Amino acid sequence: MELSHHMRAVEITEPGGPDVLKPCTRAVPVPGHGQIVIRVAYAGVNRPDALQRAGSYAPPANASPLPGLEASGTVVETGPGVTRYSIGDKVCALLPGGGYAEYVTTPEAHALPIPDGLSMKEAACLPETCFTVWSNVVMRGGLKAGERFLVHGGSSGIGTTAIQIAKALGARVFTTAGSDEKCAACEALGAEKALNYRSGDFVAMMHDEGGAQLILDMVGGSYLPRNVKALATEGRLVQIAFLQGAKVELNFAEVMMRRLTITGSTLRPQSDLAKARIAAEVEAHVWPMIAAGKFRPVMDSEFPLEQAAAAHARMESSGHVGKIVLKVE
Ligand SMILES: NC(=O)c1ccc[n+]([C@@H]2O[C@H](COP(=O)([O-])OP(=O)(O)OC[C@H]3O[C@@H](n4cnc5c(N)ncnc54)[C@H](OP(=O)(O)O)[C@@H]3O)[C@@H](O)[C@H]2O)c1
Numbered sequence: 368m369e370l371s372h373h374m375r376a377v378e379i380t381e382p383g384g385p386d387v388l389k390p391c392t393r394a395v396p397v398p399g400h401g402q403i404v405i406r407v408a409y410a411g412v413n414r415p416d417a418l419q420r421a422g423s424y425a426p427p428a429n430a431s432p433l434p435g436l437e438a439s440g441t442v443v444e445t446g447p448g449v450t451r452y453s454i455g456d457k458v459c460a461l462l463p464g465g466g467y468a469e470y471v472t473t474p475e476a477h478a479l480p481i482p483d484g485l486s487m488k489e490a491a492c493l494p495e496t497c498f499t500v501w502s503n504v505v506m507r508g509g510l511k512a513g514e515r516f517l518v519h520g521g522s523s524g525i526g527t528t529a530i531q532i533a534k535a536l537g538a539r540v541f542t543t544a545g546s547d548e549k550c551a552a553c554e555a556l557g558a559e560k561a562l563n564y565r566s567g568d569f570v571a572m573m574h575d576e577g578g579a580q581l582i583l584d585m586v587g588g589s590y591l592p593r594n595v596k597a598l599a600t601e602g603r604l605v606q607i608a609f610l611q612g613a614k615v616e617l618n619f620a621e622v623m624m625r626r627l628t629i630t631g632s633t634l635r636p637q638s639d640l641a642k643a644r645i646a647a648e649v650e651a652h653v654w655p656m657i658a659a660g661k662f663r664p665v666m667d668s669e670f671p672l673e674q675a676a677a678a679h680a681r682m683e684s685s686g687h688v689g690k691i692v693l694k695v696e
Contacts, residue, residue: 376468382422385679398446409491410466435466439491459490476643492690512537522549573597606631665689
């Protein structure tokens with residue numbers, strides 16, 4: 368397929384607020400060994416994009432400096448060594464960066480077929496959250512059926528995904544969110560109890576239930592010692608972000624006495640092989656949940672690519688429930 372040499376994209380002109388995101392023109396990327404080029408239909412917007420824009424989450428070496436960690440679209444070119452995908456295939460993919468553009472490259476092992484029954488718009492919202500939730504809640508956190516699982520930020524892209532996947536696994540799901548409306552949305556998705564953290568105490572909620580066996584947290588700060596208190600004996604805490612800060616005072620005697628595990632991870636800096644392993648698990652376990660109607664991404668809003676700044680402003684207003692997407696095609 369003959370591609371034009373230039374494409375529309377959105378760049379980060381300097382570290383700062385949403386307004387530093389500006390439309391630009393870039394050369395169409397060339398696929399390396401094992402990589403595909405995707406003509407992007409929709410790109411998902413994620414909180415780590417806002418951190419990158421603000422200058423506090425640098426892209427890994429060799430990654431595109433353009434923002435965008437996930438997209439859906441059509442394969443338009445394949446690099447040497449590509450075996451699974453052909454030109455014309457529809458995919459959604461985890462990206463090392465560069466999703467806010469008409470074309471993007473990624474290893475084919477990080478791309479998955481569009482699940483039956485989902486639109487390209489919905490599929491663009493799957494990779495970043497599904498990879499993050501599956502790798503942290505199941506591969507790292509070891510969630511089992513019947514366990515009490517607490518996820519903070521239940522109405523976020525990550526939270527709405529975690530609630531549905533944990534519920535589909537047979538866990539009892541508890542969550543926190545910043546308004547009664549958001550809590551109602553979380554309970555509609557399958558959370559047994561959603562607590563408005565502005566008026567209630569999640570430690571008390573979990574103590575009433577016997578403690579959480581697993582917590583997925585993105586808040587950190589004052590939540591860290593409270594998460595430790597909310598865990599049951601031998602409970603696990605998986606940290607995926609620190610929206611309230613990463614430096615806290617903590618009494619580790621509690622960790623020792625109740626045999627707790629504190630761990631965490633970030634997806635983007637992991638090796639291509641590690642991400643390929645997560646992709647395979649997501650396809651094997653999460654795609655069947657979608658086919659069975661147990662999980663569907665929760666869509667908040669859509670913006671044209673050129674209005675990425677408005678999409679970031681919406682995300683940072685925290686008025687959203689679920690995922691925000693950019694329409695690129
Ligand atoms: N480790 C990884 O690999 C990885 C990968 C992807 C995302 N993440 C992280 O996961 C988090 C969610 O990502 P996302 O894309 O789903 O973002 P998102 O939809 O913007 O969600 C962020 C949520 O955090 C809540 N929040 C914000 N500030 C808070 C505070 N000070 N205290 C309590 N809650 C607060 C907001 O809910 P309320 O309005 O209800 O407070 C909001 O729903 C982000 O922090 C992101 O950096 C980590």
